[in-house]
Amino acid sequence: MTPEELTPDSPFTLPGFFDALSDGRLVAAVCSCGEVLVPPRTACYACGGRDLELEDQPRTGEIYSYTEVRTAPPAFEDDAPYTVAVVELDSGARLLGRVDADYDAVAIGDDVELRVRDPTEAEREIALSHEQDWPIHVFETV
């Protein structure tokens, strides 16, 4: 990875990662130590190494922990209550996101799949200029 390669087209940068996600590709940086980093980073927090390769990842995983947001940030008030979870992907990487299911319908260990959607009008309103076209990721129970 050279500095010249870190362009907005590269999934090693957030614009590149979200571009790929818009196309349905979940890209991770996989370290030579085995750690899977989502979104990709150019250095590995597990081993400190910088020998990382971009790889498309399966979008399936399971609920590691979950809860329900009852008092939402002002921008998301109309959505509340909604379910959020930490999902462990089949690759072992964990990330947080909303779950498209009621809190009572979710349990630890449930299978989920990551989907993406365009931001809503309300979400675009609070998005920074460089985030306008970034998709929102959501986990769906399967």
Added chain:
Amino acid sequence: MTDPVIVSVGSSPVGRSELTGRDLFSVALGEAFEDLPAPAEVVEALYVGNQSETYEHQIMQGTLMAEWAGLRNVPAERVEGCAAAGALALKHAVEDVRRGTHDAVLACGVEKMTAGGTGGATDALSAAFDRALEQRSGVTAPSQYALLAQRYLHEYEATEEDLARIAVKNHANAASNPRAQFQSAVDVDTVLGSDYVAPPLKLFDCAPVGDAAATVLVATPDVADDLRSSDDRVRVTGAGSAANNLSVAERNMTFPEGANVAAERAYDQAGIDPVDVDVAEVHDAFTICEALLAEAAGFAPRGRGVESALTPTERSAGWTDVRMSTSGGLKARGHPIGATGILQAIEAYEQLTGQAGDRQVDGADTALLMNEGGVADAVTVSHVVET
């Protein structure tokens, strides 16, 4: 090497206030320097822990608080690490004095977090989460900690009632702390009967929003000798900090490894072990945190941190006799974000100098402080304080 000492402390009341951040700081400073020469005659530098400029639309807190203390042209800066900002300010002050850079440094914390209402606080605190995936998902501070609690209760033999007992203990402690935001005891049924904020966490599992400022004067023993009798000071013998990942999902969610590293560093510098600690102020922003930090600090075996509210004889084997959150903790003493780490140091000062009134732990001579910023151990700052 001689250890830096805390020679004087002061705080404003904790809670919703009509005063602004700088006014609250004046109140804290007034207490700390009540029977001392003016700050300008003593203080060589100043650090201010402050979480967010969004509350008062004000940065430059270092310059502002130096000005309000009557200090001109001294080194002064704001330090930021979300809710760990106060302990970071303390750590900078302690290290300056330990290295001989300065002989007396003021460590401060200030937050006017009610300025924007509940929405303003929710929004300002969410800035501590990863922007790319977390903030855009609409997660909140209570829901982040609920994710930790849910997993902990799933993996271990622990219940919501265990968490409730931590809240009950900390409210009882706060009831005998004149600095506390909450001055009334609650019972387990009240905690369990309160509304879910983010299940399994309920309203009474959560620290309140509040305003406050707090300050401690850190100095060499020589400077301290000029200011006060040696009975009224405590030594800061260890300090350690550690940043872990910003996203809690990428960390160990049932054992805060960053907090463990920070505590071990502070123990190593002080040359003590967890079993030596008599009182501990930990970052109980939510009840689950006290359980997790009891384990990270080496006080409790894995999965048994929820027994922090039990008396030493009632706790499982492997627990130390430590008393946790004697101030009432963040949960009930209050959690005015940037001021919290300094308020923890004030409790250690009062316990170790025998000034803790009805909540005094007999014979307390060693304290551990653990102040976290971001969700759980995104950054942790630990100090060991001794008589």
